[in-house]
Amino acid sequence: MLPTLNGRIQTRIFMLVVLGGLITLLITPVLPGDPGYSMTYTVLATVLVLGVGWELAYHGLMQWRWEKDWPTLFGLLNAINEGLLVWVLLELGVVPGLDSGVPLSTFLVMFLVIWVFIWIWTNGPMRIFNIRWRFFGGRLV
Amino acid sequence: MAVIDPSAGTVFPTPGAQNYLPSQPAAGDLTDALLATDWWTDELVASAGIPIVDVPFVSVGGGIGSFVTADYLRIGGVDTSQIRILSALDHPWETYEYLTRVSQIPRGERLRSDSASRPDNIWGFPSYAVSEAWRSKNPATLWQVLVEPTFADFYTPKAGFVFEQIEREAKRIRYDEMLAKGLVRVVRRRAGGGYFTILTPPDGATATKRLAFRSQYVHLAVGYPGLRFLPDLQAYRTEHNDYQHVVNAYESHEHVYERLMTTPSTVLVRGGGIVASRVLQRLMDDRLLRGAQTTIVHLFRTFIDGPNDGTGSSTPHPFMKRKGADGWAYQGFNYPKSVWGGQLKAEMRKLEGAERAAKYKVMGGTNTPYRRYWQQQMNQGRQEGWYQLAIGTVDSMTPHHGRILNQLKTAQGVYPLEVDFVIDCTGLEADIAEHRLLKDLLDHGGAGRNPVGRLDVDRNFELKGTVSGNGVLYASGSSTLGGYFPGVDTFLGLQVAAQEIQADLAKRGFGKRIGTVRSTSQWLKWFSGKQI
Incomplete structure (x- = not known):
């Protein structure tokens, strides 16, 4: 029911690659700012790489909780801290592989659509497709 | 009608016990020779005049534990003819409802159970909070489950809703076709593999006093051994x-x-x-x-x-x-939340002996x-x-x-x-040896105790020491507390056990593996209420 660190990282990678990849493919042509695929997929990859680091931080914080849980709401609100960090790095121009700046509107719409979609998916429908996933700490392998 | 013997050490009633205790000597009863023998041959059982019924899988108990295990097996493609649930109960929620009702959780009140712990739904989706919101056309429960436990109490389902949904699922998987009424006091290993489970049907229901179920697999989910004053x-x-x-x-x-x-x-x-x-x-x-x-x-x-x-x-x-x-x-719940899949589940799975007992102690307490x-x-x-x-x-x-x-x-x-x-x-709670069936398994069935004194089960919920040829004896629920998985005596715990048991049985060729395709197609059937 609650994931382990390993399971959270696996689930995050799987979700961002599969669902995030699919959503990016579909929404890039209609995003504001008219971005190219190389830009949106670079942003997606940045979210993924930083996300693994965030999981380590959340895991540390979780140790202070008796239940060793991470409430559903936290999973939604983590969009704020994670999104901010990605945006700051984009603004600082330290994200490799980007020729030009990413417009804020492009980033916001893309990031939030993917985040909310994955958050809903992992809190519900995901269980239909893999009955072992929720009892095995969110591990897929 | 539930009866309690006021002088008994347990307050736990046996439904209709008077009907299961015929006092007259009758044909087909257990003999001293049978009771003294650890491994039974077919001839020994037949010579006592006890009719033998063949069925591959028997679940003893007939409460929520038997129900969720049968549910998993049915979703895994096992036909009702391959399963018998031996029970004194008419309905799987009967004992649970008795206990919750008298301890002041009648149908209209809320249990202490998570939104996604659904005995009637192996996927836990949609959760009770979602179903309740849909039913009542009121998003309040959705909001509660969103902000719990920080800004609201944990959402928990109403007892009545849980029982109604189990009833719906029981009909869907044709539970009644698998139910054989009676009391079980003895499970013995069979020479040549498998087990004999002795059922005492209600007085007059059968020509003989006992029936012997000869099966390759047995599952025990007998609930609390007893509750004491x-x-x-x-x-x-x-x-x-x-x-x-x-x-x-x-x-x-x-x-x-x-x-x-x-x-x-x-x-x-x-x-x-x-x-x-x-x-x-x-x-x-x-x-x-x-x-x-x-x-x-x-x-x-x-x-x-x-x-x-x-x-x-x-x-x-x-x-x-x-x-x-x-x-x-x-x-919030009987255990810290992460025992049902998270960090504490993963940690406990690796611990043995005194270390495991110590971990139970730290997370336990009233x-x-x-x-x-x-x-x-x-x-x-x-x-x-x-x-x-x-x-x-x-x-x-x-x-x-x-x-x-x-x-x-x-x-x-x-x-x-x-x-x-x-x-x-x-x-x-009483010691497991106060339950006649469990005592018999400890004395004659090869079963042993785990570090906290209950039945010692493996990670797949096989009861250690009871293997019989190609047969396997599984146990789940309260009597197995103290194993590699904590939280066994909860809705989710019973489902975790059922999932392990079903997967183990599928590997042995009994039923099919529930992979993505089967899981998805079966969920669609569950969602539409299609009987299987």
């Missing part, structure tokens, strides 16, 4: 023949609340867990909403007033620190959820003086002018306390 309360009841004024929360005690509505009285409540919370809510609701004039004295043996853990330490490790106040240790409504009631009661706390134990109890005089032993000395009723909410 505190020894001092039991002694008082027996000695003074008073079963009216001293009651256990797990026996029907509605007469107490009825008396309290008509006569201002004092009640002593003993215990600091969820049942004590529920009984207090009933007493306080009756006082605040219905005009009863009850004074409550609440006796804690262990008074918790700050951070705590299951070892009783008041300075627990910063990473294993539970909240507590006013006597209570607060925890606890109850923090619910805002209960906090308000208790605060009001403390301020107005009708909810009083005491810390200690009871030295002696004596009848005194129609009341009960307790000598309370506290840190400050012994004090007399006269009350009209005592409600025992301590929920002591």
Whole structure:
């Protein structure tokens, strides 16, 4: 029911690659700012790489909780801290592989659509497709 | 009709027990030779005149544990003809409903169970909160499950809704076709592989007194071995023949609340867990909403007033620190949430022996959820003086002018306390050897005990030491507490066990693996209510 660190990282990678990849493919042509695929997929990859680091931080914080849980709401609100960090790095121009700046509107719409979609998916429908996933700490392998 | 023998050590009733205990000698009974033999041959059983029924899989118990296991197997493609559920119960929720109802969770009240712990739905999706919101066309439960536990109490489902949904699923998987009524006291290994499970059907239902189910697989989900009174309360009841004024929360005690509505009285409540919370809510609701004039004295043996853990330490490790106040240790559910899939589940799975027992100890201890409504009631009661706390134990109890005089032993000395009723909410569980079937397995079936003294099961819930040729004996539920997976005695725990058992059986060729395709197609059937 609650994931382990390993399971959270696996689930995050799987979700961002599969669902995030699919959503990016579909929404890039209609995003504001008219971005190219190389830009949106670079942003997606940045979210993924930083996300693994965030999981380590959340895991540390979780140790202070008796239940060793991470409430559903936290999973939604983590969009704020994670999104901010990605945006700051984009603004600082330290994200490799980007020729030009990413417009804020492009980033916001893309990031939030993917985040909310994955958050809903992992809190519900995901269980239909893999009955072992929720009892095995969110591990897929 | 549930019966309780007032002198028995357990308050746990056996439904219709009188029907299962024919006193006349009858054909096809267990013989001394059978009872003395650990491994039974087909000839030995036949020579006793006991008819043999062949079925590959037998589940003993017929409560929620048998139900969720049968549910998994049916979803895994096993036909009803391949499964028999041996049970004294007509419905899987019967015992559970009895226990929750008398301990003050009738159908309209909420259980202490997570939104995604659905015995009627192996996927846990949609969760109870989603279903309730859809049903009531009110998003309040969705909001609650979103912001829990930080900004609201944990969402928990109403007992009645849970039972209705189990009933729906039971019909869908054709549960009744698998049910064989009767009591089971003996499971023995069969020479040549598999097991014999001896069923005592209701008197007159069959030509012989016993039936022998010959199966390759047996699953045991017999529930609590027994629920005990505190020894001092039991002694008082027996000695003074008073079963009216001293009651256990797990026996029907509605007469107490009825008396309290008509006569201002004092009640002593003993215990600091969820049942004590529920009984207090009933007493306080009756006082605040219905005009009863009850004074409550609440006796804690262990008074918790700050951070705590299951070892009783008041300075627990910063990473294993539970909240507590006013006597209570607060925890949302029976276990810390991560035992059902997260960190604590993963950690426990690797531990053996004393280390495992120690981990159980740290996360254990009596606890109850923090619910805002209960906090308000208790605060009001403390301020107005009708909810009083005491810390200690009871030295002696004596009848005194129609009341009960307790000598309370506290840190400050012994004090007399006269009350009209005592409600025992301590929920002591009996040893597994007090259950006849489990004792027989320990004595004759090769079963052993785990580090906390219950049945020793492996990670796949196979009962260690009981293998019989190509046969496997599985166990799940309360009697297996202390294994590699904690939380066995909960809805989700029973489902975790059922999932492991189903997967293990599928590997052995009994039923199919529930992979993505089967899982998805079966969920669609569940969602549309299609019978399988």
